[in-house]
Amino acid sequence: MPEETHRLTLVLFIIPALAVLTVFQLVPMLWAIWFSFTDMALVGRKFLDYSFVGLKNYEEALGDPHFWLSMRVTLYYCIASLVLRLLIGLAAALYITSKTFRGKRIIAGIFLLPYIIPGTIHPYVWLSMLETEHGTLNMILRALNLPPQSWMFERLTESIIAINSWAGYALAMLLLASAIASIPKEYYEISDIYGASRWFKFRKITFPLVKYPLILTLILIFKEDIDDFTYAYMFTGDTPYPDFRTEIIGLYAYHKAFMDYELGFGCAIGFIIAVIVFVLTLIQLKISRV
């Protein structure tokens, strides 16, 4: 087969995938930017007959106390989830990479379970923990002589954080476990010969070698949390709580577009998220090539 025909065939092989990517990923992204400068509405005349309004949506967002409430909830949600997912994931990673501990394959399988099952199941499995009267969490609190909490109402933000960290710590576990497992054993053996303490080994060997995977883990977790509003949606429905306790930014964009019909405004919020994620993605690509 002549070389030129071969090359041409290969180019034809790429085109369908690129076409689908362009239509369903690139165009919506560019559209989102364009729509965010218009007064497009989900229903009525303004769905088709919209006009350019400049930065009005962004000004409105930045001047809207609801937007800032949502930002506050988002920040609280993301940071708390980040810390919990990282800590639990690190603890789990230490167990599944431990060299002497038997049965770690089984343990690793169990630790993976929450991450594997589809996200819409997570709020269900946590109902038994959160229920006010007979829920497991409140049972534990009562046993410890602490006041039970209203997990499903007053403490809803914390509950969603708890669900999210339960569902997502395995990502940190997988990434950190592979980072820890790839440290050559000899480093520890040599430092043992010189009588190094555990803390010294962690500070001088483990941590420096796990630093980049750690930053990568942080970025991946943050990106997952800021984009996914499944749990927040399931605990909120179609109308936000008056005090926005569950209104993380993605859900706010969804409510604005599909309940208040302000598509342009929703796109503006979406674009703000996209910029954050884009910057993080670039850092991530940079790090994963190190």
Place this chain on the structure above:
Amino acid sequence: MDGILKKIAEPSLTVIGYVILLVLLAYVLTPLIWLFITAFNPKGGPYLEIPREVTLDNFVRVFAGETPKEGARTAARSIYIARWVINSFVIAFATMIITVALSAPAGYALSRLQFRGKELLMTAILVMGMMPTTSKMLPLFRLAAFLGFIDNLLGVALVIASGTIPTQIWILKGFFDHIPREIEEQAWICGCSYLSTLFRVVLPAAGPGLLVVAFLSFLSGWGNFIVPLILIYSEPLYPISLGLASVFVHNPGEIGLAIDYGVACALSVIYAIPPILVYYVFREHLMEIKLGKVEIR
């Protein structure tokens, strides 16, 4: 001496270590155990209890669709639950076929072609897949409305597939890179036609990669929630994810009041089985890919 050294270098778990491990295991497993028990409990509620009798009733009700408990929120919807399961399968299979059909040729071509700006194209493809759904969902809705994808399972599958294709192209390119060109050239020399070389030589050699990609894309179709949330509005067309959410979602402040827990848990168990099977069968494969430079989600 050697033994002692080894012991110091790799301390076995201490008592505290075991206690923390037990706490972790309890934390991970308690909610799941409740889910599993309640699926077999005829009178389950949102609390841990040992059922007095064990029954498969809940599973039967998922598929038979008879009217459940009086006043339960699932009452109006239960007739559709069996269809939700079928819809999820349709979406997942369609996502799988579209993804493999599009990303296998692209991955192969990107592995064999050399051209200027290839690195850039590969990065651009990856970045496209990493852009947040939240920012794309509103224009996607508009685009889907224009293309007639609202309430269309295949449309949903195509949109989900477009999100998974970037990572799958990367994974498959990696697999094709490992297949030496000489094999293809040998086949051509021996008179094998171009297409039959592809189908008889290249594809079988990339078999494990294709299998992994097929299962991963099946799972992203199976578990996706946001795309159906935006594109599907009629209840008989819900996939399980949307169905479970619609049973769960209430007005603020009244969560969990009228869920038929038995049926919801049985449906959740059914929903969780395919991903669990796939992950444990392909664990080694998936771990490798996930921990490499490509991230599967």
